[in-house]
Amino acid sequence: MKIRSVLSAAALAVATTFAASQAYAQDTFTLRLAETWGPNFPIFGDASKNMAEMAEKMSDGRLRIRIDSANKHKAPFGVFDMVKAGQYDMGHSASYYWKGKVPNTLFFTSMPFGMNAMEQYAWFYHGDGMELMQEVYEPHNLMSFPGGNTGVQMGGWFRKEINSLEDLQGLKMRIPGFAGEVFAEVGVSPTNIAPGELYTALERNTIDAVEWVGPALDLRLGFQQIANYYYTGWHEPATELQFLVNKKTWEKLPEDLQEILRVSMRMASYEMLVQSQHENAKAWASIKEEYPDVQIKKFPKDVFDAMYEANQKLLKEAAAGDELAAKIVKSQAEYLEKSRAYSDISERAYLNTMAEVE
Amino acid sequence: MKIRSVLSAAALAVATTFAASQAYAQDTFTLRLAETWGPNFPIFGDASKNMAEMAEKMSDGRLRIRIDSANKHKAPFGVFDMVKAGQYDMGHSASYYWKGKVPNTLFFTSMPFGMNAMEQYAWFYHGDGMELMQEVYEPHNLMSFPGGNTGVQMGGWFRKEINSLEDLQGLKMRIPGFAGEVFAEVGVSPTNIAPGELYTALERNTIDAVEWVGPALDLRLGFQQIANYYYTGWHEPATELQFLVNKKTWEKLPEDLQEILRVSMRMASYEMLVQSQHENAKAWASIKEEYPDVQIKKFPKDVFDAMYEANQKLLKEAAAGDELAAKIVKSQAEYLEKSRAYSDISERAYLNTMAEVE
Known part of the structure; x- marks a missing residue:
């Protein structure tokens, strides 16, 4: 200074x-x-x-x-x-x-x-x-x-469709951090690869799938050219920078x-x-127009259920033996429960209404 | 100054x-x-x-x-x-x-x-x-x-359940502004009543329903004591003060x-x-606990469809004969379409995933 x-x-x-x-x-x-x-x-x-x-x-x-x-x-x-x-x-x-x-x-x-x-x-x-x-x-x-928040991050680009937990076994995916650990619990092999090498790794099948951020930042790396399945998010619903x-x-x-x-x-x-x-909406509109083969997919329920269970197990382990960690995990879980009960009757109900209306 | x-x-x-x-x-x-x-x-x-x-x-x-x-x-x-x-x-x-x-x-x-x-x-x-x-x-x-934004406003407190468009005919409801005009198109009689008189009006059946804001501000007026049906929102999805x-x-x-x-x-x-x-989540938790008879309801699809159609008709009328109004309506419609396509694959998909997970 x-x-x-x-x-x-x-x-x-x-x-x-x-x-x-x-x-x-x-x-x-x-x-x-x-x-x-x-x-x-x-x-x-x-x-x-x-x-x-x-x-x-x-x-x-x-x-x-x-x-x-x-x-x-x-x-x-x-x-x-x-x-x-x-x-x-x-x-x-x-x-x-x-x-x-x-x-x-x-x-x-x-x-x-x-x-x-x-x-x-x-x-x-x-x-x-x-x-x-x-x-x-x-x-x-x-x-x-x-x-700075990214909003809900997308679940990643996959070259093959995921129809069951079976399809995740041994799948090589770039996904770092805690979410990678959750994926590992359900059979995925998480790897970390430098951003500059991701496209080539996906193209040459060194990896089968890649998680990055969302349409705006993903578009720049070009995954839409070589992977058709774009999965919805679960692992970083509100990535906040610092x-x-x-x-x-x-x-x-x-x-x-x-x-x-x-x-x-x-x-x-x-x-x-x-x-x-704004940027994600713009990028998603352009991906839809220029890459009509790209499909939005949601993991099947058994996959989400297994990942949710793995997540709860890992959180429990993180909280065990560390008082401050336990306090944070508890605070987040309680706040989420109360806050989500309201989000469900407001934001979620509204977006679902609009999706159904003709 | x-x-x-x-x-x-x-x-x-x-x-x-x-x-x-x-x-x-x-x-x-x-x-x-x-x-x-x-x-x-x-x-x-x-x-x-x-x-x-x-x-x-x-x-x-x-x-x-x-x-x-x-x-x-x-x-x-x-x-x-x-x-x-x-x-x-x-x-x-x-x-x-x-x-x-x-x-x-x-x-x-x-x-x-x-x-x-x-x-x-x-x-x-x-x-x-x-x-x-x-x-x-x-x-x-x-x-x-x-x-300042309220987030999605709730659709209002009703003393009787709304199961079809029929149930809306002649229904007296406090709902002001453009949303009141939309409701009028589908048979509701919108009225405007001073906030201080709303509770008594609802209690004495001078009105059948009342729209206010959301759990935090509604709770203070006491509607949960005399109306059991709390409808999800459609009419003010993002009320921005000025x-x-x-x-x-x-x-x-x-x-x-x-x-x-x-x-x-x-x-x-x-x-x-x-x-x-924060405040709405807190208030909604307290309503749920203290007024277990209160139920969250969503208008049936035929009601939403009719209101959506009425809304489009009124917007068209507002845009006709006023160049600036037409420009605003067009800008909002185009932005909404592009932006919502992304919200659907991010925020909405995520909230729905979480609601289904076990």
């Missing part, structure tokens, strides 16, 4: 006759942010840019955020460590990337069969979400904030700039959800 | 050695806002308070918004006129309240069988929504911004405060949607 006073020495002498806060408010802060994505990565990268632009405009240039993409800092998955160490003031990434380091970071991105975006935001801001997340990040000198802030940086900011930063981050996170809706 | 310089004359002499924008940025603005709601009206009133608090904190007190509730200004439905005339700098209300005055204001709150909240936000910010809305408000010296700003007020603000105001309004609008999810 670089602090530069815009007050000249002469001006400062008079400025001290103002309220101290007025003088302090003239300080200019330039924060450095490391993002996990490459330069100009669509949607995800727009969220950090949008946040930085709002902060700069609202502060009349007193709060500047300089973004380094992965090509610059060379450590896409080193963001947590770099912000913790103070090499960077901020990060833009996703909480579940740190689960190898701090297992309980897993819970703050999106969970299989979990809350959708609105339910999860309500849990963060009106339930226990923000407090529990801070409990996880506090020991690392970090603050974590929601950083802004990380080094706690010492935060504490150095005056209150007005703290509020500007808080609001800019939260607003950028909501805006990414809205942008995702 | 009141402008007060915080710079003393002596300080000003030195301040002129700063960039002019730095000196100007020290001006303090107090804007007066008239809201349609009474004091401490839950959720709706929280949105304007939340907006004002963010603006004040982010501007370090340079932008203050003083809120007058309806009990103060005595003109809940005079907000449009008062802000237009400059009696107030801002308003918090709903666009469709002005359709008697300016018919095309109808389209910017929520339309029967229309977009849900995410689709509508995407239309506002990535489609033509904001531009079309400004085209409607511009001639009135006003700027209009989204001001912030109005007098254009001259806006133009007097320096750029940083314009951005602070823009962001505070937009953020408050998203936050109301999240709060609505």
Whole structure:
């Protein structure tokens, strides 16, 4: 963090006759942010840019955020460590990337069969979400904030139709993280392959299926050219990115700039959800038009039932032996149950009504 | 609007050695806002308070918004006129309240069988929504911004079950606006009754049914005590409140405060949607527990089909003979079609999967 006073020495002498806060408010802060994505990565990268632009405009240039993409800092998955160490003031990434380091970071991105975006935001801001997340990040000198939501991610591109649990046995699929573990429980062989090699791997049958994000980001990788079955989602119903802030940086900011930063981050996170809706709708319309062979498929009920059971088992294991994990799993399950009962009679009922109406 | 310089004359002499924008940025603005709601009206009133608090904190007190509730200004439905005339700098209300005055204001709150909240936000910010809305408000010296979303509103409380179109004939229902006109087309007698008299009217069979908002706000009026059938929504799938700003007020603000105001309004609008999810889920859980006789019902398909047809007919009439109305109706229909195709394979598919899983 670089602090530069815009007050000249002469001006400062008079400025001290103002309220101290007025003088302090003239300080200019330039924060450095490391993002996990490459330069100009669509949607995800727009969220950090949008946040930085709002902060700069609202502060009349007193709060500047300089973004380094992965090509610059060379450590896409080193963001947590770099912000913790103070090499960077901020990060833009996703909480579940740190689960190898701090297992309980897993819970703050999106969970299989979990809350959708609105339910999860309500849990963060009106339930226990923000407090529990801070409990996880506090020991690392970090603050974590929601950083942009993708909405429901698609279940992936498959070259063959899945008609039963049988069809999943030994299937090689790119699907990382907790969802990969769930798939493994029902017979899939999850693999992780670098994004740049995914298309070729799918084309040459090195893998049978690939999960990525949703129409807008999937379209760029070209899976629609070589796989006809596009499955609906279950594993990341509300993937929330993350802004990380080094706690010492935060504490150095005056209150007005703290509020500007808080609001800019939260607003950028909501805006990414809205942008995702727009970009995904546009991309899906273009896939439908240009690739008429692509079919939307839903896994059969026995597959979903088996995955749901596997998910519950894995959650139970995650909660066993870790008090904080148990507290988070319980909070999420209770909030989901109550919130979904309402989503079912409002959003779901409405969308189903519209789908049936003639 | 009141402008007060915080710079003393002596300080000003030195301040002129700063960039002019730095000196100007020290001006303090107090804007007066008239809201349609009474004091401490839950959720709706929280949105304007939340907006004002963010603006004040982010501007370090340079932008203050003083809120007058309806009990103060005595003109809940005079907000449009008062802000237009400059009696107030801002308003918090709903666009469709002005359709008697300016018919095309109808389209910017929520339309029967229309977009849900995410689709509508995407239309506002990535489609033509904001531009079309400004085209409607511009001639009135006003700027209009989204001001808080309720999510899908419930279809209303009925004392008798609706099993067919027959059951709607002559049914007396409190349902205002365009949705009331749709209901009228299929045989309902829509009436408008002051909120304070709704409970008694329903209890004494002066009306047979009442539409209000959703569990959180309905619960306060007590309908669950006297009506057992709670219908799912179709008529206001994404009711968006509105912030109005007098254009001259806006133009007097320096750029940083314009951005602070823009962001505070937009953020408050998203936050109301999240709060609505939370409060409605809480209220619905309490209704289910304390009023086990209350049943969720969906209108039969023939009723929805007839209402959908009536809605299309009324939209066609609204568009005929008004070029701007035609442009808005077309923009909304096209955006809805594309956006819903994606919502169906993401949000709807996911919620349905979860409802079926065991």
